[in-house]
Amino acid sequence: MEIIQQLVNGVSLGSIYALIALGYTMVYGIVKLINFAHGDVFMVGAFIGFYSITVFDLGFFPALLISMTACAVLGVLIERIAYKPLRNATRIAALITAIGVSLFIEYGTIFVRGAQPEAYPGNIIPAKSIEILGVKISTQSLLILGTSLFLMVLLQFIVHKTKIGKAMRAVSHDMDAARLMGINVNNTISATFAIGSALAGAAGVIFGVYYTKIEPLMGIIPGLKAFVAAVLGGIGIIPGAMAGGLLLGVIESLVSAAGFSLWRDGVAFVVLILILIFRPAGLFGKNIREKV
Amino acid sequence: MLKINDINVYYGNIHALKGVSLDINEGEIVTLIGANGAGKSTLLKTISGLLKPKNGDILFQGQPISGKLAQTIVKQGLSHVPEGRRVFSNMSVEENLELGAYLRKDKQGIREDFEKVYQLFPRLYERRKQLSGTLSGGEQQMLAMGRALMARPKLLLLDEPSMGLAPLLVKIIFKIIEEINQSGTTILLVEQNANMALSIAHRAYVIETGNIVLSGSSEELNQSEQIKIAYLGGH
Numbered sequence: 467m468e469i470i471q472q473l474v475n476g477v478s479l480g481s482i483y484a485l486i487a488l489g490y491t492m493v494y495g496i497v498k499l500i501n502f503a504h505g506d507v508f509m510v511g512a513f514i515g516f517y518s519i520t521v522f523d524l525g526f527f528p529a530l531l532i533s534m535t536a537c538a539v540l541g542v543l544i545e546r547i548a549y550k551p552l553r554n555a556t557r558i559a560a561l562i563t564a565i566g567v568s569l570f571i572e573y574g575t576i577f578v579r580g581a582q583p584e585a586y587p588g589n590i591i592p593a594k595s596i597e598i599l600g601v602k603i604s605t606q607s608l609l610i611l612g613t614s615l616f617l618m619v620l621l622q623f624i625v626h627k628t629k630i631g632k633a634m635r636a637v638s639h640d641m642d643a644a645r646l647m648g649i650n651v652n653n654t655i656s657a658t659f660a661i662g663s664a665l666a667g668a669a670g671v672i673f674g675v676y677y678t679k680i681e682p683l684m685g686i687i688p689g690l691k692a693f694v695a696a697v698l699g700g701i702g703i704i705p706g707a708m709a710g711g712l713l714l715g716v717i718e719s720l721v722s723a724a725g726f727s728l729w730r731d732g733v734a735f736v737v738l739i740l741i742l743i744f745r746p747a748g749l750f751g752k753n754i755r756e757k758v
Numbered sequence: 759m760l761k762i763n764d765i766n767v768y769y770g771n772i773h774a775l776k777g778v779s780l781d782i783n784e785g786e787i788v789t790l791i792g793a794n795g796a797g798k799s800t801l802l803k804t805i806s807g808l809l810k811p812k813n814g815d816i817l818f819q820g821q822p823i824s825g826k827l828a829q830t831i832v833k834q835g836l837s838h839v840p841e842g843r844r845v846f847s848n849m850s851v852e853e854n855l856e857l858g859a860y861l862r863k864d865k866q867g868i869r870e871d872f873e874k875v876y877q878l879f880p881r882l883y884e885r886r887k888q889l890s891g892t893l894s895g896g897e898q899q900m901l902a903m904g905r906a907l908m909a910r911p912k913l914l915l916l917d918e919p920s921m922g923l924a925p926l927l928v929k930i931i932f933k934i935i936e937e938i939n940q941s942g943t944t945i946l947l948v949e950q951n952a953n954m955a956l957s958i959a960h961r962a963y964v965i966e967t968g969n970i971v972l973s974g975s976s977e978e979l980n981q982s983e984q985i986k987i988a989y990l991g992g993h
Contacts, residue, residue, distance in 0.1 A: 648828070
């Protein structure tokens with residue numbers, strides 16, 4: 467039963483990675499940019515959730531909503547201020563800018579509130595546990611899983627059934643053809659950043675509730691791992707990011723369970739190297755040979 | 759309906775359109791013929807707002823549209839079927855058509871136009887649930903045209919609809935272009951297949967390295983020795 471317990475942990479952790487990875491993959495799909503500031507949006511989301519809970523005395527769901535909204539605005543601001551002027555620049559210029567934005571948010575946060583960590587209060591979600599077939603699952607895990615799954619289903623609905631979702635897919639497939647349909651490309655790109663960042667914000671609050679400790683540099687490692695998850699699933703492919711995140715979470719938990727918990731972080735990058743060697747387009751990706 | 763006055767367009771240092779002027783009257787099919795790289799597609803992209811002219815102006819129904827955003831121009835009733843069809847291959851035929859009506863809010867009218875497009879292209883109706891990337895070249899051309907019609911355009915720009923299609927399909931596509939025109943849509947048709955284009959157009963312009971070198975009615979151009987040698991493969 468120990469192994470199933472670990473799997474539950476892995477899926478919980480993985481759903482956090484998946485939520486962050488979705489933002490990476492959506493943004494890459496539409497502007498072909500790895501937004502390295504995305505992990506820091508996740509961090510800002512965790513702090514906004516923290517302050518909503520401790521200062522304004524709100525519950526989990528209101529805090530989650532506030533954090534998602536604020537992060538959506540932050541994501542749009544980042545795009546408009548930092549990336550939009552570079553849309554026709556080389557990809558390396560945009561990538562370096564993304565790293566700059568990432569450092570700016572990290573050290574801006576430290577400048578504003580200091581570098582000290584905070585702890586999410588432990589009583590936001592009643593700490594009961596339910597026994598299912600001899601496996602103890604905490605209500606926390608269930609709530610985290612439920613919230614993540616709900617957000618992912620909601621995202622699928624938005625992308626496939628709504629007008630803005632169809633515009634997003636059209637722009638990511640062919641920007642000029644989308645323009646000819648009358649789609650406002652700038653607004654569509656902003657919407658993509660808003661949705662991706664809102665998911666990162668949600669991941670931040672969920673992370674805070676689950677792991678308690680948050681600090682201004684907390685976005686770096688989960689951000690990188692979510693990037694690995696996005697590549698694992700196939701960058702630009704939304705279901706790929708979900709699967710990649712969950713898979714990575716489970717792999718990490720199993721490595722910990724096998725007694726190699728010090729190797730946990732390393733394993734994610736071993737996965738990245740392996741996928742780049744053997745299946746560079748990712749699990750869900752098609753191999754497209756670049757035409758010369 | 760469309761009046762282009764002395765526009766100049768550059769790609770970086772390359773002077774792609776050198777003082778091009780052109781007129782289209784309501785109800786006409788006007789064709790623009792010319793070799794590869796003469797500037798045909800550049801002209802269409804400039805009209806539909808994908809490229810900005812350096813100077814000169816473009817009037818559509820009396821309104822200046824040069825330098826405006828593509829979405830504004832589509833909304834005014836000018837649709838562009840780009841070269842190479844550019845269908846959204848990751849989406850179904852139906853979704854592609856829906857995107858064609860992206861700016862419209864009149865649900866009833868959109869439903870009617872779905873019917874019209876399916877009537878014009880029964881093949882698209884058969885394949886409406888299929889991913890458009892799995893369609894044949896001819897079907898994709900039909901889809902690209904149907905998608906543009908979903909915006910209910912007054913002027914339709916067609917860029918090389920015959921490209922890469924078998925002769926029989928080219929005939930079908932051209933017949934449909936005539937039908938679209940007869941139902942009240944003005945058409946600017948860009949073609950390398952000058953024979954076919956002149957056979958359905960009322961008037962024609964010939965473009966060479968960014969200059970309009972000749973214009974006239976289709977009959978006149980069909981007779982012209984210069985055209986025969988350069989574009990019609992005659993001797």
